[in-house]
Amino acid sequence: MNDLDLFSDPYGDGPPPEEARGRRDQRRRRKRQKRRKRSGRAAALFAMAFLVAVFGTGGVLGYAWLDNKWHPPDYDGAGTGKVTVQIKDGATGSVIGTTLEQHKVVKSSAAFVKTYNKEARASSIQPGFYQMRLQMSSAAAVALLLDPKSRAGNQVVIPEGRRAVEVFELLAKKTGISVREFQAVAKRPKSLGLPAYARGKVEGYLYPGRYDLDPNGTAEQILKEMVARFNKEAASVDLVAEARKAHMNPATVITLASLVQAEGGKPSDLPKISRVIYNRVEKGMKLQFDTTVLYALNERRLTVTEKDLQTDSPYNTYLHAGLPPGPISNPGPDAIEAALAPEDGTWLYFIATDPTNKVTKFATTEQERQAIEKEFRAWQRAHPGQ
DSSP states (O other): OOHHHHHHOTTSSOSOHHHHHHHHHHHHHHHHHHHHHHHHHHHHHHHHHHHHHHHHHHHHHHHHHHHHHHSOOOOOSSOEEEEEEEEOTTOOHHHHHHHHHHTTSSSOHHHHHHHHHHOTTGGGOOSEEEEEEESOOHHHHHHHHTOGGGBOSEEEEEOTTOOHHHHHHHHHHHHOOOHHHHHHHHTOGGGTTOOGGGTTOOTTOSOOEEEEEOTTOOHHHHHHHHHHHHHHHHHHTTHHHHHHHTTOOHHHHHHHHHHHHHHOSSGGGHHHHHHHHHHHHHTTOOOOOHHHHHHHHTOOOSOOOTTGGGOOSTTOTTTSOSSOSSOSSOOOHHHHHHHHSOOOOOOOEEEEEEGGGTEEEEESSHHHHHHHHHHHHHHHHHSTTO
């Protein structure tokens, strides 16, 4: 043993305790570092595996989403069974697709819209009720909507100025529901949604226009739809507020509009006829409208007799001053507007001098009235029996 060895280990039993502890600490540190490295590598591997799993799943989902967008699910063939579907006015391809999907006609709205957008005639699909089939391909559904034979509903046009009973007759012809049933429903007005000022009467509140009737609809549903159309139009023109501005209530406006509609020929005449009514009422003159007498008699003709003029009815404006107690027809928007905004003028009279061509002339004085009455009498002689 050399001096160096003795000096470094004088007792021959290894390094001193302090040195031994230092080495043990170093070994522990190295072990901890190794463990950290192994843990770090494991964490990194786990993180990589997690990212692969996430992005792999995301990729699968993303691909599925894109594939569904590019190739939306669709049925094959013409479908089976029957289902009635309503296409509402103004419906877009997307709205139609959603409606068909809800009724299980097509598998997905997206597939239908894709087919709809490729069809040049798609925009010509008309509102109404259609007899469709269940589980149709989108192409078959579009083709059926373009086929007029698939229209399942009853399309009807209610002209302006028709009386309620005449509306019932038109509806009965289209639906097979009897006039009596419509009349019975009209006598139960609470279910129809009439405005309060209608006072439970449908006359004047069956809004004219084109209707696509549900082939399975009842008399109550049909009349309710017509009243709802009136309410919508009344709200759009703010009828209550506008009537107030004209110092009338809404019921008076509709009554006045019904007279304008019944007496009018051309739309351009309506504001003038309205002014005649205003002028005569303000002067305390009786209206003396044949249309009100014929309404009381429930008849339609051009002339009335002296006997007719004695009809005992509050609707006889030859006997009673002012407006009748309610509407005598169901007016359209032009007549309602004319009732609210009559044309300026001093006219007190008007006569349809040529009913065939809807020519109406106006007069302020009695002399002028007699002159245009002569024209009407000449027309009557030329058209006997009318």
